[in-house]
Amino acid sequence: MPAHPEVLTSKPEWQTLKEHRQRLDGVLMKDLFNQDPGRAKRYFIEGAGLSLDFSKNRITDDVLDALLALASSCNLEARREALLSGKRVNVTEDRPALHTALRNPGTDAITVDGENVVAEVQRTLQRMETLVEEVLGQHRTGYTGKPFTDVVSIGIGGSYLGPKLVGEALQPYAQAGIRCHYVANIDGTEICEALRQVNPETTLFLIQSKSFRTQETLENSKVAKQWFLDHCGDEQAVSQHFMAVTANVPAAQDFGIDPENVFPMWDWVGGRYSLWSAIGLPIAFSVGMTNFRALLAGAHAMDQHFREAPLAKNLPVVMAMLGIWYTNFWAAETHAILPYDHYLRSLPDHLQQLDMESNGKSVTQAGTPLAWQSGPVIWGGVGANGQHAYHQLIHQGTRLIPADFIIPLKTHNPVATHHADLFANCLSQSRAMMAGKSLEEARAELKAEGRDESEIEQLAPHKVIPGNKPSNTLTMEKVTPETVGALIALYEHRTFVQGVIWDVDSFDQWGVELGKQLGKGILPRLLGEEDGTQASDSSTDHLIELFRSTGSV
Numbered sequence: 001m002p003a004h005p006e007v008l009t010s011k012p013e014w015q016t017l018k019e020h021r022q023r024l025d026g027v028l029m030k031d032l033f034n035q036d037p038g039r040a041k042r043y044f045i046e047g048a049g050l051s052l053d054f055s056k057n058r059i060t061d062d063v064l065d066a067l068l069a070l071a072s073s074c075n076l077e078a079r080r081e082a083l084l085s086g087k088r089v090n091v092t093e094d095r096p097a098l099h100t101a102l103r104n105p106g107t108d109a110i111t112v113d114g115e116n117v118v119a120e121v122q123r124t125l126q127r128m129e130t131l132v133e134e135v136l137g138q139h140r141t142g143y144t145g146k147p148f149t150d151v152v153s154i155g156i157g158g159s160y161l162g163p164k165l166v167g168e169a170l171q172p173y174a175q176a177g178i179r180c181h182y183v184a185n186i187d188g189t190e191i192c193e194a195l196r197q198v199n200p201e202t203t204l205f206l207i208q209s210k211s212f213r214t215q216e217t218l219e220n221s222k223v224a225k226q227w228f229l230d231h232c233g234d235e236q237a238v239s240q241h242f243m244a245v246t247a248n249v250p251a252a253q254d255f256g257i258d259p260e261n262v263f264p265m266w267d268w269v270g271g272r273y274s275l276w277s278a279i280g281l282p283i284a285f286s287v288g289m290t291n292f293r294a295l296l297a298g299a300h301a302m303d304q305h306f307r308e309a310p311l312a313k314n315l316p317v318v319m320a321m322l323g324i325w326y327t328n329f330w331a332a333e334t335h336a337i338l339p340y341d342h343y344l345r346s347l348p349d350h351l352q353q354l355d356m357e358s359n360g361k362s363v364t365q366a367g368t369p370l371a372w373q374s375g376p377v378i379w380g381g382v383g384a385n386g387q388h389a390y391h392q393l394i395h396q397g398t399r400l401i402p403a404d405f406i407i408p409l410k411t412h413n414p415v416a417t418h419h420a421d422l423f424a425n426c427l428s429q430s431r432a433m434m435a436g437k438s439l440e441e442a443r444a445e446l447k448a449e450g451r452d453e454s455e456i457e458q459l460a461p462h463k464v465i466p467g468n469k470p471s472n473t474l475t476m477e478k479v480t481p482e483t484v485g486a487l488i489a490l491y492e493h494r495t496f497v498q499g500v501i502w503d504v505d506s507f508d509q510w511g512v513e514l515g516k517q518l519g520k521g522i523l524p525r526l527l528g529e530e531d532g533t534q535a536s537d538s539s540t541d542h543l544i545e546l547f548r549s550t551g552s553v
């Protein structure tokens with residue numbers, strides 16, 4: 001089906017950007033810096049405790065104007081209001097996407113189907129607070145009366161990545177007394193290793209599943225429950241040790257969880273946007289409710305910034321439109337997330353799900369095939385480790401890889417000159433990406449080393465770094481609950497803005513369903529329970545035979 005003629009690529013703003021793209025062919029950022037001493041200050045914006053230097057991008061003022069004009073022509077302002085006010089922006093599931101209500105301080109009313117969801121959120125936060133205080137205060141105990149020492153959080157995807165990221169990020173704020181463990185994968189090793197580290201008398205299991213239908217989570221939860229019963233032998237004690245966060249209360253009850261121990265999820269919160277809800281309980285157990293509320297406050301500050309800041313000074317909007325620029329006009333296939341902070345080491349994993357599950361789509365909201373690229377591959381890792389791995393490809397490979405460098409100005413762990421060293425590494429990478437090294441510079445360098453002419457001729461081309469590789473640098477004073485909240489919310493809104501431009505539904509994830517459906521047909525064949533009536537192929541059949549030949553189940 002051809003795309004509708006009124007769509008994105010036919011807009012005059014799109015055409016203008018194509019012209020800018022042609023004009024900038026061969027224009028080097030390092031020359032733009034040399035010609036314009038004010039560039040760094042002009043392309044520097046702040047909001048909600050975060051600062052963005054976006055001067056190392058292939059842009060000029062008129063490119064930026066054209067990108068923002070494209071955003072407005074896609075009704076970004078109206079779509080943003082629709083998101084924040086609870087309109088049914090998830091069109092294929094006919095639901096709002098109200099993760100922002102989860103961090104609303106409670107002063108506004110947002111109504112969904114006649115109910116004020118902000119009030120419901122506040123009630124749930126209060127319940128979380130009571131539970132966390134009881135557990136941390138040792139008023140709630142295990143079946144032998146001993147205080148809880150460990151929480152095992154069982155969940156996958158959005159019911160795992162966000163809490164894990166934030167739990168690690170806020171380690172300096174950890175309260176004494178509770179260790180959190182995460183189990184996600186349907187790989188027996190993960191649950192077995194977690195259970196080896198805990199004591200059934202002092203462990204609380206938190207089953208985190210919006211649907212309470214996810215195979216990995218349910219199977220791991222069954223193993224945990226059986227392990228618990230094997231040790232304690234008393235079915236009654238399950239209600240003391242198992243809790244759930246879910247929108248499917250009957251299924252949690254069927255599993256044996258006391259309804260008193262079920263915390264709500266709502267269909268107006270997408271899994272990958274849910275760390276702000278009771279899905280964030282592992283975070284609250286780790287760092288306490290005061291810090292959890294500070295995390296929400298930081299995210300809310302970013303929501304306000306996103307709602308109110310002019311587009312040209314709006315962090316999520318500017319970052320989103322720069323992403324559009326590279327994906328749609330410079331054919332970038334991927335986008336790297338490079339946190340220079342050990343506490344933020346799981347940020348790339350979380351953003352991978354957030355962005356790729358949201359914008360990995362091929363049809364418009366109306367269901368017509370996209371005639372333009374949508375979400376890129378999101379990947380990355382912690383600096384400086386990546387410098388000794390994939391940065392080689394970023395600097396000298398044939399692909400264009402825009403990157404976000406993320407670094408706090410201050411560290412929680414001042415030791416020797418480490419933080420200055422880390423900061424120097426971060427700045428040297430973004431500068432190397434931008435400035436590169438010319439053939440002349442490579443030759444001069446080799447000459448200074450005392451190489452002879454033939455060596456210089458031979459080696460110089462290998463030492464050339466083309467440069468002109470774009471990057472953003474995001475900074476914050478320190479990694480705190482507030483700045484971590486703002487940072488994650490920034491990327492949520494960035495993802496939303498790009499979804500608006502690409503005209504996709506950023507809140508559904510139908511693409512993950514087929515694998516789940518097929519798995520249901522393959523499993524009985526692996527277990528030898530049936531020969532398989534489901535359509536298959538010779539490769540799948542052969543691999544099933546191979547598995548069965550080992551007799552491993």
Ligand SMILES: O=P(O)(O)OC[C@H]1O[C@](O)(CO)[C@@H](O)[C@@H]1O
Pocket residue numbers: 156157158159208209210211212213214217271272357509512
């Ligand atoms: O919380 P649930 O319902 O177990 O789902 C877990 C994850 O599975 C998905 O539905 C798809 O893999 C994600 O969107 C979600 O975060």
